[in-house]
Amino acid sequence: MPAPIVSPLLANVGRKLLTASCLLAGWLLLAAVPAQANSLLFCDRPAAQSAQQKNRLLLFSDAVKQLLEQSGSQAAIVARAGLDLDRFAIRYTHAGISLRQSPNTPWSVRQLYYACDDSQPHIYDQGLSGFLLDSHQQDSAYVSVLLLPPRAEQQLAATALDRAQALAMLGAQYSANAYAFSTQYQNCNQWLAELLARAWGQLPAAAAPREAAQAWLQQAQYQPSSIDVKYGFLVWAAYLVPLLHNGDHPAAELAARHYRVSMPAAIEQFVRAQWPDSQRVELCVRNQQLVVHRGWDSIADGCVPGAGDAVSTLG
Numbered sequence: 001m002p003a004p005i006v007s008p009l010l011a012n013v014g015r016k017l018l019t020a021s022c023l024l025a026g027w028l029l030l031a032a033v034p035a036q037a038n039s040l041l042f043c044d045r046p047a048a049q050s051a052q053q054k055n056r057l058l059l060f061s062d063a064v065k066q067l068l069e070q071s072g073s074q075a076a077i078v079a080r081a082g083l084d085l086d087r088f089a090i091r092y093t094h095a096g097i098s099l100r101q102s103p104n105t106p107w108s109v110r111q112l113y114y115a116c117d118d119s120q121p122h123i124y125d126q127g128l129s130g131f132l133l134d135s136h137q138q139d140s141a142y143v144s145v146l147l148l149p150p151r152a153e154q155q156l157a158a159t160a161l162d163r164a165q166a167l168a169m170l171g172a173q174y175s176a177n178a179y180a181f182s183t184q185y186q187n188c189n190q191w192l193a194e195l196l197a198r199a200w201g202q203l204p205a206a207a208a209p210r211e212a213a214q215a216w217l218q219q220a221q222y223q224p225s226s227i228d229v230k231y232g233f234l235v236w237a238a239y240l241v242p243l244l245h246n247g248d249h250p251a252a253e254l255a256a257r258h259y260r261v262s263m264p265a266a267i268e269q270f271v272r273a274q275w276p277d278s279q280r281v282e283l284c285v286r287n288q289q290l291v292v293h294r295g296w297d298s299i300a301d302g303c304v305p306g307a308g309d310a311v312s313t314l315g
Contacts, residue, residue, distance in 0.1 A: 054133065057141055059314040060285045061129040064143050065107050067281060067292070071147050074100045075157035077192070077271065078109060079264035080131060081142040090225075091298065092144055092264035095189050097160045098128065110160050112191040114174045114243065121174040121186065123166055140286040140303050146268060149277040152200065159199035168209040169194045175245040180224035180262045181217075182248035183210045190262040193217060193224075193270070200274065222270045225263035272296060288314045 068076055079095035096111030104125035114121050132141060148156065159165050171186030178185040180193070197203065197213035201220070204212055246254055253260065271278055282293045286303035292310040293299045305311045
């Protein structure tokens, strides 16, 4: 389990952490697999993984860690695929910052989770293996890694490792489908986007942290992910389902069944625009095959390697 940085580091054995709904996954699943939505929205644990699946993910995490070590970086933005949302053209659902000098273990991921036991969000440091083991996909796993140019990386690492600055960007109330430009609620990826603003935006010291971050993001032309909801009942579901809210979204967008939410894909495109020298590396594993792809396009669905991709066997 990840350890929170809001208090002395804890083992958190038995704690329930909501990882999927941070990514809007539980809400989207209402349209796709309603039987699974309740367990996710009410903080049940992910589906059990076999020993073979866990071993594969542990080997996969070693491959990701090796890539990070060889990069020479001190920090990287990492995103993982959670639930299978390919039907919505969403692969990556949850993102954080992997830090070489993490106070937990090297390359642990600093990120926001909603802690069900406490009924509030916290910032946690989670080892890469745990980050991947939280994936809800059983047959394959995907990770996207953004390697930043030195200046951007140094600023981000310093900000993320600074406890006070990391917590300054933490919102008090959690919403899985939080509107990207409101401080009423916050989801996991929104915390990351606002931390990037804190690191790169030279925000005014006297301003409220989250308000200043969102103002800078808008000025810097950050474009949150646009999610068009096909069925009207999904909009109304947010009035009934815990951890989903509509109150922060513009009325006109709700009427159009349109949500603007921070997701990893939006963060990646923003980083690319801000720092064109950034590099993107995507890794996936299916069965025992590891595929490593470099570039801003994506590996084909099913973890199918393309021309120029590196292919190897785990283990």
